[in-house]
Amino acid sequence: MRTLFLACFLFACSQSDTGGATDSGTAAATVAPADDPTTDEPDPTTTSGETTYTVSVWADNWSSMYIDGTLVMEDSVPITTERSFNEEVFTFTATPPFQVAVELKDFKETDSGLEYIGEPNQQMGDGGYIAQFIRADGSTALVSDASWVCLVTHQAPLNKDCESSADPDTDCLFATVDTPEGWADPDFDDSQWAAASVYTEAEVSPKEGYDRVTWDPAAALIWGTDLEIDNTLLCRVGVEG
Numbered sequence: 001m002r003t004l005f006l007a008c009f010l011f012a013c014s015q016s017d018t019g020g021a022t023d024s025g026t027a028a029a030t031v032a033p034a035d036d037p038t039t040d041e042p043d044p045t046t047t048s049g050e051t052t053y054t055v056s057v058w059a060d061n062w063s064s065m066y067i068d069g070t071l072v073m074e075d076s077v078p079i080t081t082e083r084s085f086n087e088e089v090f091t092f093t094a095t096p097p098f099q100v101a102v103e104l105k106d107f108k109e110t111d112s113g114l115e116y117i118g119e120p121n122q123q124m125g126d127g128g129y130i131a132q133f134i135r136a137d138g139s140t141a142l143v144s145d146a147s148w149v150c151l152v153t154h155q156a157p158l159n160k161d162c163e164s165s166a167d168p169d170t171d172c173l174f175a176t177v178d179t180p181e182g183w184a185d186p187d188f189d190d191s192q193w194a195a196a197s198v199y200t201e202a203e204v205s206p207k208e209g210y211d212r213v214t215w216d217p218a219a220a221l222i223w224g225t226d227l228e229i230d231n232t233l234l235c236r237v238g239v240e241g
C-alpha cells in the first residue's frame with residue numbers, strides 16, 4: 001500500500017520537474033499519469049514529513065535507482081554508448097524513513113571484463129559513482145559514502161594479466177552472483193553486504209557531466225574494493241526519518 005502511494009508521487013514529480021536541471025532523464029516519466037499542475041509549485045515539507053528531494057548522480061558508466069523497491073531513475077544514456085559518462089538530476093517525493101537501492105554498472109564488452117577488445121586500446125574499464133539528495137530548503141539529506149553497503153554481482157577479469165590477451169574471452173576469468181530476489185525492497189537483509197569503498201577524484205578521474213553538479217563536500221565517489229574488476233554492483237542505504 002505504501003509503495004503504491006509512493007509510486008504515484010514519484011511518477012507525478014518526475015514528469016513535472018524536468019526544468020532547471022541539466023540532462024534530466026528518468027524512465028519513470030515515460031509511464032507517468034496525467035500531471036497535476038500544482039506539483040510545479042515549490043514543494044515544501046509538509047506536516048506529514050513528506051519531502052521533495054532533488055537527486056544528482058554521476059556514474060561511470062550506468063546506474064539506476066529504486067526508492068522502497070520502486071524504480072525512480074534509470075540512466076538516460078545506454079551503457080553501450082561509447083564513453084557513457086553523464087550526470088542525472090531528478091526529483092521525487094517521499095516520507096522518510098525509506099530505502100535507497102542502486103544498481104551500478106561499469107561497461108564491459110563481454111564477460112572478460114574488457115573493453116575495446118581487439119583494438120590497440122583494449123583494456124579493463126573502471127567504474128565510479130557519486131550521489132546526493134538535497135531537500136527543497138537546500139539541506140543535504142543523503143550523500144554517497146562508506147555507510148552504503150554493496151554486493152558485487154559481476155567481477156572480471158579475475159586474472160588481470162589477461163588484459164593484453166589476443167583471446168580475452170578464453171583467457172579472462174570472471175565471477176558472477178545472482179541478483180538476490182527483492183534486493184531493492186525495504187525489508188531486504190543486506191547485513192552481509194560490504195561497506196562501499198571510497199575513492200578520490202584522482203583515482204576515478206570523473207568525466208563528462210561530473211562538473212555540471214555542485215557536489216556536497218561530503219559526497220564521496222564510491223565503488224567496490226576494485227575499480228577495475230568490480231563491474232556490476234548493487235548498493236543500498238537507508239534515509240532516516
Ligand SMILES: [Ca+2]
Nearest residue numbers: 106125126228
Ligand atoms: Ca571494469
Ligand SMILES: [Ca+2]
Nearest residue numbers: 106107125126
Ligand atoms: Ca568505465
